[in-house]
Amino acid sequence: MNRKEIVVAPIVHVLGARxxxxKAAPVIGALRAAGADQAVIHTGQHYDARMSEIFFDELGLPEPDVNLGVGSGGHAEQTAALMVGLEREFTSRSPALVIVYGDVNSTIAAALVAAKLHIPVAHVEAGLRSFDMTMPEEVNRRLTDQLSDICLVTSPEGIGHLANEGVPVERAHLVGNPMIDTLLANLDSFDTAKVRxxxxxxxxxxxxTMHRPANVDAPRTAAALVRHLHGVADLADLVIPVHPRGRANLLAAGLDDHDRVxxxxxxxYIDFIAAVRGAxxxxxxxxxxQEETTILGVPCLTVRPNTERPITITHGTNRLVTFEELVPAARKALESGAQAGERxxxxxxxxxGPRIAEVVMTYLGENGALG
Known part of the structure; x- marks a missing residue:
């Protein structure tokens, strides 16, 4: 295949959250090197500059061709607004392929709109499963995979999950994890001393970092979480960049009422991963x-009953904990530490990123979208 063939109708990337x-940065870069014509739609799902614009600057992403400015809202309200804006953009651009990432509302909205307009969809991070349908993200990722023509899988168990759900084997491609591409490409930039x-x-x-609805949306749950986070702070200083989701409930519960919080x-991105690297x-x-700490060798305690990334437990430093298990698990982690293994x-x-670009360009070539 000629790596410099040009996509006549553009590839459209839909990005909504940090x-x-x-994940998109290495994919867009690799497709640019392959000669692809691309457009980026920023849905504005994360609308705070510290949650979106700074990432474009730091990761070398192209300026979005459009920002839908959807902002926050309930799931129905936000997803509906996303679908209206995305339908308008897809209709005007007539993309050859829509690429979506992860499991946020922007992802499922884009997949639904593209499918109904008969536009092929590629899903980066396909096949992840927590098997917990109370998680909005699980609903999003399952439906997106069913609607996708190309399922780009980050870890081997994802191939089996897709097969079990009836996704044809030819749609699934194990390509690795583009989030790790970005991490490894920026290792020299993560200056922990500077962030400190x-x-x-x-x-x-x-x-x-805490932002899952199950942990922060209900005031009583947020208050219980804060009590256990204070218990961790009794062991060592606790640094918490507070996500807009849950900020009010966590602060109302007294998150910052501890001298070591x-x-x-x-x-x-650069400052955050630098802080993670030094933790x-x-x-x-x-x-x-969970994935980034696996590569960095930092002990990770995931405050959830399940994870869609079990490979981080079997290959890395991750452990699932309940609220009650958090403090003793933190004590153990602080005592034992961890090292990034060779495996x-x-x-x-x-x-x-290059593997994803190869799959995408091959698909477009086979479907007559290259000139």
């Missing part, structure tokens, strides 16, 4: 952070 940007100095952080700290505003341990309910999950090698 994890999407980190900028925010007055101690040399030893636990970093926390350092509440920060959201950080850009003695991480407490989170994030999906992507990494398959294809988490910094080259997922």
């Amino acid at each position: 994890p999407n940007f980190v 100095a900028a925010h007055g952080l101690p040399d030893r700290y636990v970093l926390a 350092h509440v920060l505003d959201p950080l850009g 003695a341990a991480v407490v989170t309910d994030s999906g992507g952070l 990494k999950p398959p294809l988490w090698d910094g080259h997922a």
